[in-house]
Amino acid sequence: MNNKEKLRNAGLRPTKQRMIVADILLNGFNRHFTAENLQDEINSSGNSMSIATVYNCLKKFKNCGLIKQVETSKDTAIFDTNTDYHHHFLNEETGELIDIENEEISLRKLPEIPQGYINNGIEVIIKLKRHN
């Protein structure tokens, strides 16, 4: 399936801008990135895009599941092209994230979900500190 189809399939109009973003993000190589990272890459690919459009686009892509946002308390939002269920190592000094594939981790016991709610995804973050 090409990127135009992926966008259509997701219910998004394949605009010029969304295609530029899709070409960068949906190429099969996974990555963690900020809005600014992405804009820089758009610029260095010879294109350009307003930061508002970058954010609009990321929000749309996220809402239709083409990308995810990683749960971290850093002030800048970090997005993830890996939409498989997975977890992260977080180097708190640098902010760098490393994927933990789902099969590398497993839970023995889960808490009871509060009344009226359902489990909508578990995120495990293993914080790392440099050894010595």
Place this chain on the structure above:
Amino acid sequence: MNNKEKLRNAGLRPTKQRMIVADILLNGFNRHFTAENLQDEINSSGNSMSIATVYNCLKKFKNCGLIKQVETSKDTAIFDTNTDYHHHFLNEETGELIDIENEEISLRKLPEIPQGYINNGIEVIIKLKRHN
């Protein structure tokens, strides 16, 4: 141990402002809160404090382990008086956090920690969605 001793013990000067904050936060009842939440509570206790001082104070308390900060991608930082090792349910709609005590959850398998790093804490977040 009273609050003045707790502060001294943590290497912090027990200033008037830190005592006000300690009286609110270190009373044995755990809570999740933002800087603004805390300032409101300071105000409604008849005291007042600049927002810069609230943030300074939270940073100091956090750095010496009197409170924690929760790992969440909300734009406003959320602090936690529960300094025991524990995890959270997160209602993504409201931002509400609920503690998961350490013994309510357990990991069967952990991934290998990358070379040169050590595990500096695991955070598990179970995202909740309202059921129907």
Place this chain on the structure above:
DNA sequence: CAAGTAGTTTAGAACGGTTTTAAAGTAAAA
């Protein structure tokens, strides 16, 4: 105790990431 000094508080400005505004542009529907 007094004097010195290191640390703290504060109002306000600055900052940085993100969202909003409103006008112009574009894709899809009719």
Place this chain on the structure above:
DNA sequence: TTTTACTTTAAAACCGTTCTAAACTACTTG
């Protein structure tokens, strides 16, 4: 083609947080 809904954009606004620099206060030393 005409109309309609959606999208993009520059610029401003927003909002949580940090910085600045001056006033203040807790602690140390004599």
